[in-house]
Structure formats: structure tokens, C-alpha cells
Amino acid sequence: MLNRIGKEITYLRSAVRTLGRLKDIQKNPDRTWADIIEGLAATKPDNLAITGEDGSTLTYAQLNERANRYARWALASGARKGDAIALLMENKPEYIVAWLGIVKMGGVAALINTNLTGMGLAHCLNISGANHAIVDDSLADNFFGAADKFDRDIKPWIHGEPVQGAENLSDSLGLYSAEPLPADTRKDLQQTDNALYIYTSGTTGLPKAAKITHYRLQTMAGAFSAATAATEKDRMYVVLPLYHSAGGVCAVGAVLTVGGSVIVKRKFSAREFWEDCAKHEATLFQYIGELCRYLLNTDQKPGENRHKVRLAVGNGLRPEIWEPFQQRFKIPRIVEFYGATEGNIALMNYDGTVGAVGRVPGYAKKTFNVEIVKFDVDAEEPIRGADGLCIKCAPGEVGEALGKIDPESATGKFDGYADAKATEKKILRDVFEKGDMWFRSGDLLKQDERGYFYFMDRIGDTFRWKGENVATSEVAEAISIYPGIKEANVYGVAINGMDGRAGMVSMVVAEEPDWTRFKAHLDDNLPAYAQPVFVRLQEEVEITGTFKHRKVELVKEGFDPEAISDPIFFFDPREKQFIRLTKDLYNDIQTGSLKL
CATH class of the missing domain: 3.30.300.30 (ANL, C-terminal domain)
Structure with missing residues (x-):
């Protein structure tokens, strides 16, 4: 009984804190991500913002100033509000600087998967609409190798060592001022405008570009900051790709919204993971379930649990390894979540109930927009009753998770993809009443009588x-x-x-x-x-x-x-x-x- 009461208190505190962040974002429709960073650069200029794996650092003042150079470079290159600039770069502090600079001038940073080559890479660049691409020198061969498949001229700007046939961005940035941007640079920019394109992983076909507006960028960052109770003293260790929402928005945003610090690792290493956490005094890290499995599969060694990590946040931590992982590496708290880059369903397991991906108790149901409906696995469609409407699942019954689309709700917005047809495919209409619209998650979940959600499988x-x-x-x-x-x-x-x-x-x-x-x-x-x-x-x-x-x-x-x-x-x-x-x-x- 005491354990259940404790979990209820944890849920209420966390949910109230999260909803408070979302309401604050709604109350400030003109505030963008750039305004948040500029505010921190003014109030906490000497706080450490980013640390690279080589030990290089950027304070908030330095981050903001360097991003100003990117913003001026983008403007000088002809980019204007709403224009996309592609970013093809490995994990490093400069990655965050670059996309911050692009959104500072009102542009859209298209975050390209660094593993792509050939047609896959060309497809992502083509649908971004970008005329310019920032390309890491280590990925220049990939870019030029796909160039014959581009549907337009895309000008590469190489960051790092010069590459023949391309402009050198590293040299060009020095030509632009780091001073604050003119006050009217973002005068027409609203939270409803796009900030990023983040691509689906392409496990079932070519990737789609999910639209991340300034509102969504802030809510994702704010929700994770609230869920982890992050403060300016926290240091988030990031090994997940920065081109994806988990590493590049949720993990980064959790601490950069409150004046904390991000530790950027170029690539995940199971051997170096805990050494890095200890060396950089990480207090938080973000995981994907398989990452935890890789760590658990390593041989035990001295010092693997001598760290300052107080919380791990992520998704996909399977029940069979949850407790062994938490106990072996002595992680005080795990916050598992469920969501999709483009979706409007966000669930958080604040209290650490093993295996659950989130919880919505009965008394909070009206505050959240998620339902689970009966599903026909063969037809891969929700089951409809005689009235043509969908049927809600009973507790413990597996069905597809849907999120109600409501542009006026803090949790109900669905911005979709750059491709309108792809957006329409994710909308289910006439679900519980004629004319309503719901986001299709494509996932099968179940919910128990106490409101805990459990991920079961992907549809298909x-x-x-x-x-x-x-x-x-x-x-x-x-x-x-x-x-x-x-x-x-x-x-x-x-x-x-x-x-x-x-x-x-x-x-x-x-x-x-x-x-x-x-x-x-x-x-x-x-x-x-x-x-x-x-x-x-x-x-x-x-x-x-x-x-x-x-x-x-x-x-x-x-x-x-x-x-x-x-x-x-x-x-x-x-x-x-x-x-x-x-x-x-x-x-x-x-x-x-x-x-x-």
C-alpha cells in the first residue's frame, strides 16, 4: 500500500510539473527555441552548455555567439524564413551549434541520417527542399556519391578539412559577426513555424521528414526536462544520434532548457560508456532499449558503477533486462517513455514500474489524448462496430494506440510530415464520432486497470x-x-x-x-x-x-x-x-x- 501511495505521489508531482511546462509554452506563442538559448546566454553566460568527447567545451555565451555566425552565414547564403538547410554531420558539439544557428534566423534544419548513402541519402535531401547542405568532412564522399540522384543543385558546405569542389564552411564562418542578431531577424517567426525536419528511421521503406515546429521542439524538450526534474547542475550524456529526436531533441533539450550541460559522444561504445559517465560527471543519460542490452552483455569490470548518474530516461527497455540493468549498474531511477517523433501521443512511466511505457490513471484521462482501440491484425486496420465507429479496448486487451488530434490542446497537435500524402495516411477519421480525427501510432499497446501502458508490438x-x-x-x-x-x-x-x-x-x-x-x-x-x-x-x-x-x-x-x-x-x-x-x-x- 505504501509503495502504491509513493508511486501515486511521484506520478502527480511529475505530471503537474510537465503540464505546467506545456501551459507556459502555450502562453508564449512568440517565444522560439532561439529565444530560450539567448535568454540563458544572458542570464547564465558562464554555465557549461556542451562538452565534446575530446574535452572541448562551450559555455552558453559561446554557444550563442557561435550560433550567431551560423545564422548570418545562412542569411548571406540566401536562406530566409522557412527555408531548409540540410545538416549531415556526425555527433559533435558543432552539430547543436549549427542547427541552433539555422533556427535562429528562422530557417529549418533538416537533420540527415549519417548512415545513409546513395538513393536513401538523395531521397532525404530531395524531400527536404534544401538548396544548401552543411556536410562533415568525414561524410563528404557519401554526399558526392549521391549527387547524381539529386533532383536539383544542392550546394555543399564542408565543415572541417577542405574538400575539392566544395565551399569550406569552417573558413566562411569566421567572416561573420558573433554579435547579437538584429532585433527584427525573427519578427515574423511563430511557434507554429517549422524548426527542424527529423526523419523516420526507414525500417519499412524510405524515410519521411517529420515536421518539428518551434512549439513541438519546446514541448519535447520541456517534457523531458520536467520528467527528469533537470536543473542547471545536471549533465546529460548523449550517445544516441543527434539527427534523431531521442538524442538530438529530447536528451539535448532536457538540460539546455534549464542551463544544464550536454556531453556529446561521437558514437556509442559499450566499453567506454561508464568510464565516460564517470570522467564527465554525467548525472543523466538517454537510452534506447538495445543500448541497455549491449551494456548488460559486456563483461563486468571494476568501476562500472562508480558514477554520478541519478536517472536514465529512454524507451524500449524490455522487462526481462530492466531490473538486472538497473541493479548491476546502480541506477537510482529509470524513466521509460513512449512516443514518436511525428506523433501526438506522449506517455511517461514516472514511477519506474517495470515494463510499463507510461501511465494515465482514470482521474487524469480527460487531460490526455490517448486511446487504445480493437485491431484486426490480418487487415492491419482498427475494428469498427455496426455504427461504423471504432471500439475501445478493455483493460488488458491489445489494440492500436491512437492520439486525438486537437490543434488547441497542449497535447493534441499533429504537424505531420513534409509530404502531405504521408501525413494523411497517419490520420484516422470518424473514430468515436463523425468528423473526429486521430493520429495512428502504428503500435499495439495494452493498458491495465491501474492505467499503466505496455508496448506490445509494431503493426506489421x-x-x-x-x-x-x-x-x-x-x-x-x-x-x-x-x-x-x-x-x-x-x-x-x-x-x-x-x-x-x-x-x-x-x-x-x-x-x-x-x-x-x-x-x-x-x-x-x-x-x-x-x-x-x-x-x-x-x-x-x-x-x-x-x-x-x-x-x-x-x-x-x-x-x-x-x-x-x-x-x-x-x-x-x-x-x-x-x-x-x-x-x-x-x-x-x-x-x-x-x-x-
Whole structure:
């Protein structure tokens, strides 16, 4: 009882603090992100704003002055309010400076995924509408390698060492003043104007450019600042990509809104993670679930929990590793959240209930805009009743999470994508009454009787087998706790002449499992229909830049042992055990002579 009361108090304090931040942002429609940084540069000029992995630092005064140079450079290059400038740069302090400078003059910074090449890179640059691109010298080859696919001339400005055939931005910036910008530079800029384009990860097709307005930029930063109770004394360690909302907006914004400090790491290193936290005296860090799994898979070593981290915030921390991770590395508090870069659903698990991605108790339901509706996995559409309207899920029932679109609400705005058609695809109409509009999350969640939300799966990842819905995340969770399994990526594969999809798992293992024990483990943890039929052993699981498992390619590759070099094992129902899949067995399965 006391534990429940404590959790309720934590929820109320955190929710009130968060809603207070959002209301304050609404009350100041002319205040932009640039105004916040300029205010801190005036009131806390000597506070440390950013630290690089090489030890370089920028105070708020220095950050603001250097961003002024970028703003003047952008204006001199012909950019005006609403114009996009692409930013293709690895994680470093200059990254934050650059996009701050662009938004300072009213422009839009298009944050490009640094892993992209060729058509993918060209696509993102093309849809940004940018005529200029800031390009890190280390990524110049990627840019020029995709140039023949651009639909217009995009002028590259190289940051770092000069590159033949491109302007050198590092030299050009010195030509512009660091003094405050003229008062009328942003005279027409409103919170409803775009500040950033942040691209979806492209796990299912080419990325889409989500529009991040100045309002959304402030609310995302403010919500994370409130959830973590950040102060100017906090230091946030950022290893996630700055081109994505988790690392580049939520983590950065959590501390830069209150005069705190950001520690920028070029790339995540499990070996150096805790050493960096200790060295830079980090008090906060932002995670993606798989990042935590990588850290947990490392060998224990002295000093790994001698740090000043008081809180970790992030999403995707699976229940099976939550407590082992928190206990091993001695992290006092974990705040798990649920949301999407472009979406209007934001959930926070303020009290640390293991496995939950957020909570909305019954008494707070009217304040938030999220509902879960019954969902048809086969049709990949919400189920509608006889009246044509959607049906709300009962507690514990899995369905699609929707967010009500209400431009006047602090939590209901949906700005969509740069592509209007892509925006329309995410809107569901006539949900609970004729004429209403809701944002489709594309995710399956459930909510318990106390209001806690639990992430179940991505729509499209859940599949049907033997007439039952199989949630890949639940299966992966059950498999991952088997000894020696470092990663498990679960998906469904088609078999000729059979309805639904058979379960398959790609695993990274310390050594090949004892298949008899592995099957016994599956029997203990999963119903028969949810157990994988095929197991693929890989050296590593391919992930996106934001640590999400790639599944599309694996689904396409299927389970043909002659087309795949990795060993594949098959649960033979005749032998009642896993055996190595051969071409003859594959043919028997596909022709139906071996019945599953």
C-alpha cells in the first residue's frame, strides 16, 4: 500500500510539473527555441552548455555567439524564413551549434541520417527542399556519391578539412559577426513555424521528414526536462544520434532548457560508456532499449558503477533486462517513455514500474489524448462496430494506440510530415464520432486497470499463425532470457500454401544452444503457436542508426538455406526437436509434403 501511495505521489508531482511546462509554452506563442538559448546566454553566460568527447567545451555565451555566425552565414547564403538547410554531420558539439544557428534566423534544419548513402541519402535531401547542405568532412564522399540522384543543385558546405569542389564552411564562418542578431531577424517567426525536419528511421521503406515546429521542439524538450526534474547542475550524456529526436531533441533539450550541460559522444561504445559517465560527471543519460542490452552483455569490470548518474530516461527497455540493468549498474531511477517523433501521443512511466511505457490513471484521462482501440491484425486496420465507429479496448486487451488530434490542446497537435500524402495516411477519421480525427501510432499497446501502458508490438511485426496473433516483442523477450543469447530479432515468414506466417528468430549467441534445453525453455515461456519454427544464427543483428532491429530484409530472405549463408535450424514436428535445415527439408516444407 505504501509503495502504491509513493508511486501515486511521484506520478502527480511529475505530471503537474510537465503540464505546467506545456501551459507556459502555450502562453508564449512568440517565444522560439532561439529565444530560450539567448535568454540563458544572458542570464547564465558562464554555465557549461556542451562538452565534446575530446574535452572541448562551450559555455552558453559561446554557444550563442557561435550560433550567431551560423545564422548570418545562412542569411548571406540566401536562406530566409522557412527555408531548409540540410545538416549531415556526425555527433559533435558543432552539430547543436549549427542547427541552433539555422533556427535562429528562422530557417529549418533538416537533420540527415549519417548512415545513409546513395538513393536513401538523395531521397532525404530531395524531400527536404534544401538548396544548401552543411556536410562533415568525414561524410563528404557519401554526399558526392549521391549527387547524381539529386533532383536539383544542392550546394555543399564542408565543415572541417577542405574538400575539392566544395565551399569550406569552417573558413566562411569566421567572416561573420558573433554579435547579437538584429532585433527584427525573427519578427515574423511563430511557434507554429517549422524548426527542424527529423526523419523516420526507414525500417519499412524510405524515410519521411517529420515536421518539428518551434512549439513541438519546446514541448519535447520541456517534457523531458520536467520528467527528469533537470536543473542547471545536471549533465546529460548523449550517445544516441543527434539527427534523431531521442538524442538530438529530447536528451539535448532536457538540460539546455534549464542551463544544464550536454556531453556529446561521437558514437556509442559499450566499453567506454561508464568510464565516460564517470570522467564527465554525467548525472543523466538517454537510452534506447538495445543500448541497455549491449551494456548488460559486456563483461563486468571494476568501476562500472562508480558514477554520478541519478536517472536514465529512454524507451524500449524490455522487462526481462530492466531490473538486472538497473541493479548491476546502480541506477537510482529509470524513466521509460513512449512516443514518436511525428506523433501526438506522449506517455511517461514516472514511477519506474517495470515494463510499463507510461501511465494515465482514470482521474487524469480527460487531460490526455490517448486511446487504445480493437485491431484486426490480418487487415492491419482498427475494428469498427455496426455504427461504423471504432471500439475501445478493455483493460488488458491489445489494440492500436491512437492520439486525438486537437490543434488547441497542449497535447493534441499533429504537424505531420513534409509530404502531405504521408501525413494523411497517419490520420484516422470518424473514430468515436463523425468528423473526429486521430493520429495512428502504428503500435499495439495494452493498458491495465491501474492505467499503466505496455508496448506490445509494431503493426506489421505482429503476425498470425495457427489462427493466433503472435507479438514479436513478447517472443523476443521470452527468448532473450535464455542463457547465452545476446540478441533476438523475431519476425514471421511465409510458407507456400499456408495461412499466416511461421515464426522465425534471428539470434546472436555466445555459442550454439543446446537445442533440447532451448525447446524446453520455449515450452515453459511461450504457447506452442508463438514458438519460432525457424532459428537463424547470425554474427550480429542488423540495426538502424537508432538501434531498432531491421526486419524487412530478413522477412524477404525467408528461410531458404541455399540463399542464406547463416546456419538455419528448424523445429521438426516429426522428430519434436530442432535440426539443421537442409535444402531437401526446405523443399518438403514448401511443397507441403512435410506438414507443420
